[in-house]
Amino acid sequence: MHFDLVDLRLFIQIAESPSLTQGARRAFLSPAAASARIKALEGQLGSRLLYRDNRGVELTPAGQLLLQHARLILRQVDYLKSEFTEHGADKAGHIRIFANTTAVTEFLPEVLAGFLGERPGVTIDLQEKSTRDIVRSVLDGSSDLGIIAGPVAAGGLQVLHFSTDRLVLAVPKNHPLAQRSQVTLQDTLQYQHVGLPEGSTLQSFLREQVERMGATLSLRIQVTSFEAICRMIEAGVGIGVLPETAARRHSRTMQLSVIELNEPWAIRERSILVRDLEALPSYVRALIDTLRPQAPD
Numbered sequence: 001m002h003f004d005l006v007d008l009r010l011f012i013q014i015a016e017s018p019s020l021t022q023g024a025r026r027a028f029l030s031p032a033a034a035s036a037r038i039k040a041l042e043g044q045l046g047s048r049l050l051y052r053d054n055r056g057v058e059l060t061p062a063g064q065l066l067l068q069h070a071r072l073i074l075r076q077v078d079y080l081k082s083e084f085t086e087h088g089a090d091k092a093g094h095i096r097i098f099a100n101t102t103a104v105t106e107f108l109p110e111v112l113a114g115f116l117g118e119r120p121g122v123t124i125d126l127q128e129k130s131t132r133d134i135v136r137s138v139l140d141g142s143s144d145l146g147i148i149a150g151p152v153a154a155g156g157l158q159v160l161h162f163s164t165d166r167l168v169l170a171v172p173k174n175h176p177l178a179q180r181s182q183v184t185l186q187d188t189l190q191y192q193h194v195g196l197p198e199g200s201t202l203q204s205f206l207r208e209q210v211e212r213m214g215a216t217l218s219l220r221i222q223v224t225s226f227e228a229i230c231r232m233i234e235a236g237v238g239i240g241v242l243p244e245t246a247a248r249r250h251s252r253t254m255q256l257s258v259i260e261l262n263e264p265w266a267i268r269e270r271s272i273l274v275r276d277l278e279a280l281p282s283y284v285r286a287l288i289d290t291l292r293p294q295a296p297d
Helices: 005-015 020-026 032-045 061-083 101-117 129-139 199-211 226-234 244-251 282-294
Strands: 050-053 056-059 092-099 121-128 146-148 158-172 193-195 219-222 239-241 258-260 267-274
Touching: 005 020, 005 032, 005 056, 005 061, 020 032, 020 056, 032 158, 056 061, 061 129, 061 193, 092 101, 092 129, 092 282, 101 121, 101 146, 101 199, 101 244, 101 258, 101 282, 121 146, 129 267, 146 282, 158 226, 158 244, 158 282, 193 199, 199 239, 219 258, 226 239, 239 244, 244 258
Parallel strands: 092 121, 092 146, 193 219
Antiparallel strands: 050 056, 146 267, 158 239, 158 258, 158 267
């Protein structure tokens, strides 16, 4: 069985587009030529890959399977090309990282700035995703590595622990909870909270914990960064749960009290997820080596 890389790239473009026409356009082919190539690919595999109707295209189970393998094959081809670049083995290439909220906003920018500064030929696509999407993306090859916090069921992946993420409660200096050395999540629910937008990994995680208690989280305002959360808390808008590194840093310049959360889930292990560390190109392994000793505890 012979696979044409052009056909695999075309199939990915169509699978990631709302219609065959748009997928063909992204692949710089006419819809007729794209359709003919997909039909030939289906004939070679002996399986239907796409359902087509007036609303667009939808992958069949066989199409879903091919998409997973096609992404992995083309990513390995890209790895191979980058290993022989004129810039050197770890000096050029593209890395896609899916990570949780804390990683994207707290420590990755500084680590990546230093890493990229030493490697002008490397580019990085960093996206904030939920833990479920992070795991799925590494499994299906749509990202090179994932960064998560907390336990994860990740069969088929390598889990590389690299630091600890502690969640704490931040309150204004004059708040009724400010003199407490520790609190439970239940203690905080009588007060209005300041949080991140819906869909952020941390906000989703906190909502899950509250729902398990059969309670509700009263959100007064949702903002886009930990600094904004702390500014709102300092102004008396509400209280908030956030990573200790962020809370401690902002408490040095703001009137905040940082209180330990007495919950089993408040201390979460941070991990890097990869499919196969040894199969990654040298520039991705170089990033992992850079990340692990520099990430804060």
